[in-house]
Amino acid sequence: MEAGIVGLPNVGKSTLFNALTSTQGAQAANYPFCTIEPNEGIVTVPDERLRRITNFIKPQKVIPTYLKLVDIAGIVKGASEGQGLGNKFLSHIRQVDAILQVVRCFEDDDVIHVAGKVDPVSDVETIETELMLADMQTLENALPKAERSAKSGDKEAKVRVAAIQRCQAHLAQDQPLRKLEMPPAEAKEIASYGLMSAKPILYIANVDESDLHGTGELASAVRVFAEKVGASVVPVCAKLEAELAELEEPDRSEMLESVGLAQPALSLVAREAYRTLGLQSYFTAGEKEVRAWPVPIGATAPQAAGVIHSDFERGFIRCEVYSLSDLEEFKSEKDIRQAGKLRTEGKTYVMQDGDICHFLFNV
Template identity: 40%
Template sequence: MHFAKFLSIRSNFARLLLMSLSIGIVGLPNVGKSTLFNALTKKSVPCENYPFCTIDPSVGVVAVPDERLWKLSEFSHSKKTVPAAVEFVDIAGLVKGASEGEGLGNQFLSNIRETDAIAEVVRIFDDEKVTHVSGGIDPLRDIEVINFELILADFQTVSKRLVNLGRDIKRGDKEVVALGALLERLKVALEAGKLASTVPIEPKEAPLIQSLHLLTQKAIFYVLNKKAGGKNLDEHTNQRIDTNLRITTNGEKDERWEKLMKFMEKTKSSYVIVDAGTEHDLKDFEGGEKLQMRNDLGVKDDGIDNLIKKGYETLNLITYFTTGEDETRAWTIKKGWTAPEAGTAIHGDFKEKFVRAEIIEWDKLLAAGSYVAAREKGLIRTEGKEYVVKDGDVIEFKI
């Protein structure tokens, strides 16, 4: 699929789903990205065991798991239930030297630039049958390779922009001078190997940095791909040979895992552990059968649900609900939006026509037993234009 066509499809999805931001699935070749994408979307894309099998990005819109939605739907006896949605984009494997055009580097970096957040997938399992481009398994090394390429691409963007602004900066144009100062701060950080997102930004500078479309300004979280029954770093303990030539363990985690966890803590990074292979095998099963198979395989959590929720959280999104006999729907908004802004998720005119909103927390509504009972108990509040919507609010707009 040509990337321009992909963007057109993405635009159509966004109009249909009102607010569906995208997360780019990024990683080195053969770390399980496409397997993960298949499990996420139940959409078949090539994922053979060789680099660049996913040359064109694939996009899938997935429902955000939310038991609150289904409880509200049951409460209202709704004819229709519509979950919140988020897009995941499978981007072909990044390789060392991508920022210099290695592999299909320039194309990949351009595709990443079009997404709103990045999910970096790294392997934390050893498997001789699945080759690794760098030889052995070292998730922190892989993260450093990926981030280095993203940082280098951003450094090139910032440097070129500074050169182009040179004359205008000398003329003293205030807006250009402000942009130049921001670019200089970004350049220093990027030269030091830091992500653009680590640079403190004043509120007035937000539009300036957004105009740069920097890769490392995007929110990033990490997907640690393990394998059921395999040699997983989070389960493996260091071994030693005693004086009797017996192999024993000292109870300590694998050194590679310890280094990875220290990185996560130091950088305050967010991560989720997923068994992409198992989730892919389970993708066509539902309900009790899926739960039984998960138990048989010793996989406790639904890694895909956790991944989707983590992506939603990383995009700084929250959900509010509307519910009734016709429909119960989860609406996606940015955290911090006021009631009039939240109304635009339903219709663009709601912000201007907003009068007030009647609001109740989802769990209080269920506990009350009915809207009538909730109103009689004074649980339904009337809020005005300044009200900041909270995750889980059930809202009825008055316009």
């Protein structure tokens, strides 16, 4: 699973990406399209539950989950028609699982805004429109082939035609596809098209140092818009986060305290991006390691086991499960078992966020 960082040029995308992935290097030039080929990086998803588990189980190492991030070049109005190398950049978005849109919510005369003025809602709408226009083109190109196959009696093609037409009607109402509920069979048939306005989205309000909590007028406008489309907003001062990323402890903690933050805002970005991707974590815990594993919300125990190794899923027998609250109450796995709190779950068990598991399998 990976998320693409998008936005108009000069909104702080690459600064944020570098801070998230702790990438050091020369500062990007202040002009559009300084990012051309997408940069890729890995970011840790902070999880306080790992520390709490290690209060009772002392491992040799602790391993959090990670996200893959892709820094995609700035998109401009007309991208769906090829403006600003738009077709190439949009193809990069088509390949990711979720979109993190950085929105400029700060004034700075030294940083050029591609539209000539700072208007975050207009910026959000510009990119949303380009994604929808690109999806319209994709569907328009796909429909004739699907119709020909449907006429020949292909049942799957008939479902595909219905799905395409349903999407076209929704887009014609100026609504992104992520707000469209589709029958599972239709959703499956068009999944390969990589429709961009169907992807879940998280807005990152890039604020200045006077509005770190995003309560100012510009960030608040993004919040109002996000509520209408069912998305979340995380306020981040990319400039400050870039400075924090270069510091070692305890200098980082001292700087956070001086600006009134309990933790780097990038921790919130990582966790919200994880949630936007539809992921949750379960844990394995032993003397060798305590580890968080990513799993889609709604995944069954065998599917979760498969995240560790495909053999675990193929030969799944059962899963032994307990919770962090059980561990904190009884202090050890042995005592959890003796208290009858260690649950045995089968193939139909749906994983819960924070489950601590042992998988039994045979291949």
